[in-house]
Amino acid sequence: QVLLVESGGGLVQAGGSLRLSCAASGGTFSSYTMAWFRQAPGKERDFVAAISRTGTTTYYADSVKGRLTISRDNAKNTMYLQMNSLKPEDTAAYYCAAKSGGTVDYGNPRMYRYWGQGTQVTVSS
Numbered sequence: 001q002v003l004l005v006e007s008g009g010g011l012v013q014a015g016g017s018l019r020l021s022c023a024a025s026g027g028t029f030s031s032y033t034m035a036w037f038r039q040a041p042g043k044e045r046d047f048v049a050a051i052s053r054t055g056t057t058t059y060y061a062d063s064v065k066g067r068l069t070i071s072r073d074n075a076k077n078t079m080y081l082q083m084n085s086l087k088p089e090d091t092a093a094y095y096c097a098a099k100s101g102g103t104v105d106y107g108n109p110r111m112y113r114y115w116g117q118g119t120q121v122t123v124s125s
Contacts, residue, residue, distance in 0.1 A: 002027035002114040004096050009119030012086055016123070020081040022096030022116055029077040030054070033103050035112065036070060036081050038092035038121075045095070049081065050106040059106050064090075086123045093118040 008020040022034070035050035049070035050059045058070050069082040079096060097112035105111045 002032070002098055004098060004114055004116035006094065006096050006116040006119040009094060009121045011122045011124065014086060014088055014123055014125050016086050018083045018086065018121060020083065020094055020096075020119060020121075022079040022081075024077045024079070024098065027098075027114075029072075030074040032098040032100060032114075033106060034070075034072060034079045035097045035099075035106060036079075036094060037097060037109055038090075038094045039118075040092040043092075045109050046092075047107040047109070048094070050103060051079065052103050057103060059103070061107075083121070086121075088123045088125045091121060091123050093120050 036048040098114040
């Protein structure tokens with residue numbers, strides 16, 4: 001059983017920055033592909049970014065490329081999402097997720113077994 005806890009959300013003005021963290025416990029962190037998803041009210045949960053087990057390969061949704069950066073520190077059992085140049089349309093609850101094995105089908109939320117409780121990001125215009 002893997003426990004994931006997100007932190008770092010908040011209210012920020014458009015153009016601002018936030019850094020989200022996802023702390024993992026209860027499993028071998030380095031054996032999991034990790035990802036961030038987000039969900040706005042009334043909408044489906046959307047893929048944001050994913051990172052391979054070693055951290056050498058990353059994937060991004062087109063809407064966040066060049067503005068958001070995913071990273072991980074396996075020694076600290078923690079994943080990060082650096083969010084720059086934030087836009088009002090980035091407003092959502094952000095969830096971290098973990099799946100065993102490689103990055104096949106990394107953008108499909110149904111492939112992820114473990115989820116955090118979410119952290120709210122609100123970007124004002």
